[in-house]
Amino acid sequence: MDEIASGHSGAWLQTRLHSRGINVRHLGCLRWALLQEQRDARVCTAIENTNTDPKRRQRCDYWARLVLQEMVARSLKNLFRDAMRAALENPHTASVIRREAIRFCNNLIHADAELLAALRAHLSERFRLPATAAGSVAPNDVYDFVGSGDWHPHLVLWKVFQRFCTLAALELSPRVEQLLRKQQNPSRTLPLVTLLALDLRAMNPKVRHTNIIERCEALSFLHSACSIFSSCAIRSASEMPDLALPLIPPSRLYEAEEHLLHASSKLDEAVIAMPTNARAQYLVALAHWRLVELQTDWQWFNAESQRALQSHFSHRKALGQQCLNSVMRADQALQQCLTLLQHRSGGCVGANPHTQPLYRAARFLESLLRIHMCVLNAPPGVNRYQWSTGSEDLAVLERIIEALRLAPEFGGPSGKTTSGDSVLQPTLLEQAHKALCLLRASGDITVAEYSLQACVLLAAFVIHLSDCSLERTSAGWRWACMLFADCWVCCSQLNDYQLCSRLERIAKLIATRFSVSFSYVLCCLYRYCIDCATTIDHLLMLPRYHDTHTLTLSLSLSQDG
Amino acid sequence: MIVFNEALERLADYSSDTDAGVVICTPMMALVDYLGLRLTAVTALPLKHGSMIYGSNDGGSTVLDSDPIVSARMESILSHGLNLQRHLVGNADVGKWLYGPGDLECHLGTDGRVYALDFGRLLPPEAPNGLGERSIFFSFLRKERVLASATPLNSDAFSNWSAKDPDFLEHNKHVAAATAQIYCDIQSFASELMTDSEPISPEYVDARTMASLWWLTLTQTQQLG
Numbered sequence: 053m054d055e056i057a058s059g060h061s062g063a064w065l066q067t068r069l070h071s072r073g074i075n076v077r078h079l080g081c082l083r084w085a086l087l088q089e090q091r092d093a094r095v096c097t098a099i100e101n102t103n104t105d106p107k108r109r110q111r112c113d114y115w116a117r118l119v120l121q122e123m124v125a126r127s128l129k130n131l132f133r134d135a136m137r138a139a140l141e142n143p144h145t146a147s148v149i150r151r152e153a154i155r156f157c158n159n160l161i162h163a164d165a166e167l168l169a170a171l172r173a174h175l176s177e178r179f180r181l182p183a184t185a186a187g188s189v190a191p192n193d194v195y196d197f198v199g200s201g202d203w204h205p206h207l208v209l210w211k212v213f214q215r216f217c218t219l220a221a222l223e224l225s226p227r228v229e230q231l232l233r234k235q236q237n238p239s240r241t242l243p244l245v246t247l248l249a250l251d252l253r254a255m256n257p258k259v260r261h262t263n264i265i266e267r268c269e270a271l272s273f274l275h276s277a278c279s280i281f282s283s284c285a286i287r288s289a290s291e292m293p294d295l296a297l298p299l300i301p302p303s304r305l306y307e308a309e310e311h312l313l314h315a316s317s318k319l320d321e322a323v324i325a326m327p328t329n330a331r332a333q334y335l336v337a338l339a340h341w342r343l344v345e346l347q348t349d350w351q352w353f354n355a356e357s358q359r360a361l362q363s364h365f366s367h368r369k370a371l372g373q374q375c376l377n378s379v380m381r382a383d384q385a386l387q388q389c390l391t392l393l394q395h396r397s398g399g400c401v402g403a404n405p406h407t408q409p410l411y412r413a414a415r416f417l418e419s420l421l422r423i424h425m426c427v428l429n430a431p432p433g434v435n436r437y438q439w440s441t442g443s444e445d446l447a448v449l450e451r452i453i454e455a456l457r458l459a460p461e462f463g464g465p466s467g468k469t470t471s472g473d474s475v476l477q478p479t480l481l482e483q484a485h486k487a488l489c490l491l492r493a494s495g496d497i498t499v500a501e502y503s504l505q506a507c508v509l510l511a512a513f514v515i516h517l518s519d520c521s522l523e524r525t526s527a528g529w530r531w532a533c534m535l536f537a538d539c540w541v542c543c544s545q546l547n548d549y550q551l552c553s554r555l556e557r558i559a560k561l562i563a564t565r566f567s568v569s570f571s572y573v574l575c576c577l578y579r580y581c582i583d584c585a586t587t588i589d590h591l592l593m594l595p596r597y598h599d600t601h602t603l604t605l606s607l608s609l610s611q612d613g
Numbered sequence: 614m615i616v617f618n619e620a621l622e623r624l625a626d627y628s629s630d631t632d633a634g635v636v637i638c639t640p641m642m643a644l645v646d647y648l649g650l651r652l653t654a655v656t657a658l659p660l661k662h663g664s665m666i667y668g669s670n671d672g673g674s675t676v677l678d679s680d681p682i683v684s685a686r687m688e689s690i691l692s693h694g695l696n697l698q699r700h701l702v703g704n705a706d707v708g709k710w711l712y713g714p715g716d717l718e719c720h721l722g723t724d725g726r727v728y729a730l731d732f733g734r735l736l737p738p739e740a741p742n743g744l745g746e747r748s749i750f751f752s753f754l755r756k757e758r759v760l761a762s763a764t765p766l767n768s769d770a771f772s773n774w775s776a777k778d779p780d781f782l783e784h785n786k787h788v789a790a791a792t793a794q795i796y797c798d799i800q801s802f803a804s805e806l807m808t809d810s811e812p813i814s815p816e817y818v819d820a821r822t823m824a825s826l827w828w829l830t831l832t833q834t835q836q837l838g
Contacts, residue, residue, distance in 0.1 A: 072798055073758030075739075081796060085803035108807060115806045133649035140648060149648060221646075257647035 062122035062215045079123045080179025086116045121207055125215035127174040131167070132156055132220050150252055153222070157247050160213065161232070223254040635686050637719065638726045658730075659723040666727070667719035668711065669702065673774055676703040678711060683719055683727055688712055695735070695756070698765035698787070701778035708777060715774035737766040740789040746771075754791060762791045 066076055074082075090112045132153075139152040159167045210232035217224055224247070231245040645652040667683050669676045678684050691697040691712035701708045702715035711717075714734040722728050736759055738749035749771045759766055767784035769775035778784065 068802075070755065071757065072802060073755045073761060074795055074799060074802070075752075075755055077752070078795060078799055081799045082803060085800050086806070089803055089807050111807055115803075133646075136649035140650070255648065257645050259643060259645050 062118075062125060063218075065118060065122055076122075076126065077178065079119055079126075080175075080181055083116055083119045083123065083179075084181055086112060086119065090116070117207065121212050121215065123175060123179055124171065124207065124212050125219055127171055127178060128160060128212070128216045129219040130178070131170055131174060132216070147249075150249060150255075153255060154247050154249055154252055157213075157222075157224075157252075160216070161209070161245055161247070221256040221258045222252065223256060225251045225253055227251065635682050635727055637683075637686060637690065638722075638728050639732075640728065640730065658720070658728050659726075660720045660728065661723060664720040664722065665718055666721050668713070668717045668731075669715050670718055670731075673703045673708075673715050676707065676709040676711070676715065678709040680719075680721070686727075687719065692765065696760050696762060696765050697735075697737070698767040698784055700767045700769060700775045700780070700784060702769065702774055703777070705777045712768075714768035717768075734768060737768050737770055737788050737791070738772075739795070740785070740792040741771060742792065754788075754795075758791055758795065762787070762794075766791060 065079075069076060069078070069082075090109070135152060135156050136149065139149055156167075210229060213232060214229065216222075228245070228247060228251050640656045640658055642656075643654045645654070665677055666680045667678055667687060688699075692699065697712050699710055699712050702711045703709065713732070716731050716734060718730045720728045720730065734750070734753070736753045736756060739752045739754055741748050754766070764787045766788050767775060767778075770785050770788040775781055775784070
């Protein structure tokens with residue numbers, strides 16, 4: 053069973069429960085119901101004197117364990133928060149807090165008796181069984197699954213630990229999971245794993261917010277659902293259902309599932325709202341029209357069954373990897389380009405913008421931006437990975453990257469504009485920015501795209517800065533600021549610290565260029581984005597920008613003194 | 614946060630429908646959990662003293678429902694959109710018939726917009742069930758549950774906010790029934806997990822969902838002719 057259904061997780065369970073209108077606090081009830089099922093099966097077996105279906109028993113064990121695992125992980129998260137609060141009450145430093153977090157994790161791994169007692173009490177309190185419909189109170193679970201000093205009999209420690217880290221937003225080094233997995237193997241006898249301070253990479257804040265983007269995403273769910281159905285209709289030449297789920301990379305299946313459930317509920321809501329809501333009426337009509345049209349296609353698609361889908365997913369995984377590799381190559385080229393720019397301009401990007409290498413680099417980045425915009429402007433339902441897997445665009449990109457790699461000193465500018473205008477026009481940047489906003493609002497964006505986006509926007513910004521004619525009041529400056537902010541948001545969302553540091557470097561270059569302080573540049577950019585929030589495009593960017601950027605900003609300001 | 618996030622999303626879907634008249638604005642909110650501490654940030658709104666036009670901000674001593682347009686809009690949003698029950702908030706003589714919780718406030722901002730505030734209790738509570746009487750202030754039904762209820766549910770059920778409502782007990786019964794239904798659904802969910810002939814793998818569940826969505830819409834299309 054584990055092998056078959058190993059894809060299930062706490063997140064999956066949570067989605068399932070929520071879609072049925074059940075809060076997670078009722079997990080105790082669910083566990084009780086599962087155990088009851090198990091008992092009933094045993095009683096039936098005893099009465100009828102027949103063997104219980106072994107698959108059913110396995111299934112019961114599996115689900116009961118999964119539910120328990122989720123309950124334990126959630127309780128651990130709360131205990132961890134209690135521990136952090138307690139640590140903050142005393143005089144503390146960052147290292148004290150980290151030490152406390154590590155101590156908690158080690159107690160968890162070593163099944164510390166005190167922690168287990170607290171855990172058991174917390175489980176009983178939080179997942180207490182309520183009175184039943186008949187008015188009697190069901191006996192509470194005693195949670196005797198943890199013997200003293202031993203986690204292993206009922207729970208898979210590394211899975212609990214993994215889920216706990218996700219819920220508590222703890223980022224640990226990969227070494228920890230490897231060690232825990234090894235330790236779980238009963239055939240080996242290994243010493244207990246003990247985490248070191250270095251194993252704790254980050255303790256991230258969890259930020260949730262109600263913003264315009266989420267609302268736009270909610271409205272776009274219907275569109276996405278329609279896109280999925282549309283793609284069912286698009287049969288590739290080989291009649292494989294590879295294009296069936298183009299919006300969903302395999303690593304985000306859970307999100308996709310939630311996405312689809314949400315789409316389904318949105319459609320229901322739209323149907324309810326039809327008499328009063330003209331927009332919903334339109335969307336529903338559109339959905340109906342498409343769905344009816346796709347009736348026959350769907351039958352075909354359904355008949356293809358799971359085997360074809362399996363191959364589809366493995367294929368998509370490979371595509372995703374290719375895409376990632378491609379983005380990484382682009383990123384490397386960009387790094388080279390930036391180095392080249394800095395080298396040629398004596399460390400300051402804006403010092404000599406009309407030198408040939410700079411111009412070549414600008415051309416390269418412009419091509420990159422154009423390619424990226426092609427991706428952004430792809431109609432819904434089109435496989436966004438296509439560009440990176442053999443399309444002409446990729447070939448162009450690769451040629452450019454190769455040329456740049458092989459000939460950093462390559463000849464004279466072949467296509468320099470006679471008017472001396474900036475290679476990247478403000479209008480082009482404006483288009484890029486709008487496309488980015490649209491993409492973000494569509495709720496259909498992958499990490500790889502974000503990464504590429506961040507690179508391209510960064511590049512665009514650098515190029516703009518390198519233009520000597522750029523004035524602080526010009527449209528170029530305005531859009532460059534917006535792009536810079538976008539870039540910052542992108543890399544914050546990616547937790548890409550390398551990009552973050554590069555952005556900081558760029559900000560410092562701006563400071564040098566305009567003879568202002570680093571903090572001033574950041575403040576200007578930040579304030580600029582707030583001030584600009586008068587159009588829908590800006591508003592789309594603002595809320596997400598708000599929470600990520602204020603944190604980064606305050607951090608940067610404090611570093612800058 | 615999750616509750617009001619979802620409710621807000623729904624509120625926003627309806628309130629942003631400009632065809633229906635006045636737009637009810639909601640403040641942007643952010644919640645940051647870090648090291649066991651929680652920071653809630655709300656945007657400052659252009660409000661002033663005496664700007665409230667709907668709801669109560671003093672524990673039910675004064676309940677307002679002074680603007681018929683806003684009142685109609687709230688009815689549309691809360692009753693049709695969230696399946697909430699109309700009920701009497703406050704005393705019988707000075708109370709008002711509202712749809713949302715008594716402490717939900719609507720203000721007319723200095724910029725002419727109408728802002729809704731304090732929707733933490735927008736969704737009805739779960740019936741107190743061995744968790745103490747105070748549980749009605751932090752243990753709410755999920756949006757899906759409220760929408761699925763056959764009868765509209767009272768956001769102020771089991772609380773003194775609507776204790777003077779002549780149908781208070783009846784409303785409590787409806788909420789209790791919705792709460793009891795949760796346990797039935799849990800039971801059926803457990804049975805579903807147990808009896809599934811094939812383990813539900815997340816890789817295939819999207820196809821299944823699509824199938825159910827397709828059948829749903831097909832049926833509705835046929836009904837529409």
